[in-house]
Amino acid sequence: MPGLLVAVTGLWAYALTELTLFADRPAELLAGAAVLAALLLAALLAARPRAAAGPPHGGRRAVGLRERARRRRVPRQVDPDAAGRPRPRAPGRPLPVGWRPVAG
DSSP: OHHHHHHHHHHHHHHHHHHHHHOSOHHHHHHHHHHHHHHHHHHHHHHSOOTTSSSOTTTHHHHHHHHHHHHOOOOOOOOTTSTTOOOOOOOOOOOOTTOOOOOO
């Protein structure tokens, strides 16, 4: 719809410019163009979707997600050095082909 509205408005402005250049009485033509512009604006505002028409898209799902987000808390801190937790290891170099651990 917006692309069609832009095309119609552009064609209307082009036609108004051409008619104004070739008209005998441009004042009357411009007054008529002002009335048409007001009607076009009224049609544009009437075609716009209403903001307060109802709940936002999603309805109950959006309300549920909002409530769920409000209930969330900050995750508790975990000590990585606590007893029973293995230390995280950084990735190392790839082992050469044929390498075997030495028993010792």
